[in-house]
């Protein structure tokens with residue numbers, strides 16, 4: 001800070017004025033006192049001296065006053081300059097503050113950037129070290145590969161020999177494959193020729209053992225199995241001569257389900273080869289048709305074993321043939337066909353239509369696609385349940401209805417593209433006993449007549465087929 005100093009001219013004080021006549025004004029009492037002449041002279045001298053001094057002082061004072069004035073204006077201009085500088089300083093301070101803020105922000109940013117940089121640096125350092133170790137490993141691998149390549153280069157002549165050998169093997173394999181397929185085709189043909197030679201129609205006879213009830217009631221077996229191995233059975237009927245019947249094969253009561261199935265088994269191969277096959281059980285009520293075809297859970301019959309074999313062979317052939325298998329189950333009762341797989345009863349009457357020579361189908365019947373034996377068994381259970389629902393007494397009903405299981409096989413040979421369609425019918429016919437013996441009336445009579453008609457028509461068809469007749473009377477059945 002610069003302070004201002006004000007210097008002014010002092011007002012004229014009443015100084016003692018001395019008269020010319022030797023008197024003067026006393027300063028203390030301001031009275032005019034008489035002054036003697038030497039004093040007067042000395043006083044005048046002093047006065048003159050003082051006056052000179054006063055003049056000098058006054059001029060000095062004026063000079064000082066001018067100097068002061070100049071100094072003052074200097075001070076003022078200095079103050080103004082100072083104010084300006086202050087302002088400037090203030091602005092600079094504000095600017096500095098702003099700069100500081102900007103600096104702080106930039107410092108923060110810089111710190112963050114620097115932190116990120118540090119982090120990135122660490123990451124990159126880790127990545128680089130990782131890459132370095134990978135490069136090292138790769139270099140080692142490359143060195144090993146170089147060695148191997150080096151070895152391989154030596155082995156190239158051997159390799160060429162091996163390639164030649166492999167080519168020869170592949171050619172041999174192709175040749176063997178071709179031969180295999182030729183042999184397979186021959187086998188298929190021969191297999192089916194064998195089946196035909198055995199007879200397109202084969203009749204097997206199975207005699208069940210006497211049941212406990214029959215034994216305890218005193219019944220005795222009247223069948224003579226002496227010629228069973230040659231397909232002969234004799235019926236001993238009281239005193240009359242033994243009647244002998246010839247079959248393709250006879251199963252005695254000792255023969256179990258597996259033995260019975262053994263003869264049906266080759267027919268499964270025929271079905272998968274594209275041939276139609278029908279296996280049916282015919283006989284009086286209670287003779288064991290259902291036991292032979294269906295069997296029990298512990299003692300499976302022809303149906304289950306056939307299907308099991310069918311899927312087994314299909315699986316074995318899966319590399320060369322794809323099979324598409326579906327199943328239909330129907331019941332024929334009183335000349336009416338009932339679809340046992342239909343979920344809702346249909347008002348439409350199902351009919352058998354001839355699709356080609358010896359080939360028939362039932363339009364509208366459910367064909368359930370099956371992938372394995374378990375699925376087939378589920379389908380069969382559905383059919384069986386449906387049969388039970390259709391009757392109050394399923395056993396009583398079943399012996400008077402024909403139950404037909406149809407397995408449709410569509411095959412595609414993956415090697416030559418050949419496609420075949422074939423059907424396997426497994427039929428449990430109605431009991432034939434009532435044909436001759438029943439004296440039933442009403443509904444039972446109608447049932448008996450229908451069974452009679454259908455079994456007789458079946459007999460006609462079979463004998464026409466057996467005699468290779470030009471006309472097969474399929475249309476009389478149903």
Ligand SMILES: Nc1ncnc2c1ncn2[C@@H]1O[C@H](COP(=O)(O)OP(=O)(O)OP(=O)(O)O)[C@@H](O)[C@H]1O
Pocket residue numbers: 207208209211253283284285286287288289290291292395398399430431432
């Ligand atoms: N080979 C056999 N060994 C043991 N038991 C058998 C044999 N065959 C049939 N049975 C038994 O005899 C009884 C009658 O058999 P099944 O019901 O199969 O006769 P069916 O001919 O089908 O009769 P239906 O014509 O009434 O349907 C059943 O209890 C069955 O278990």
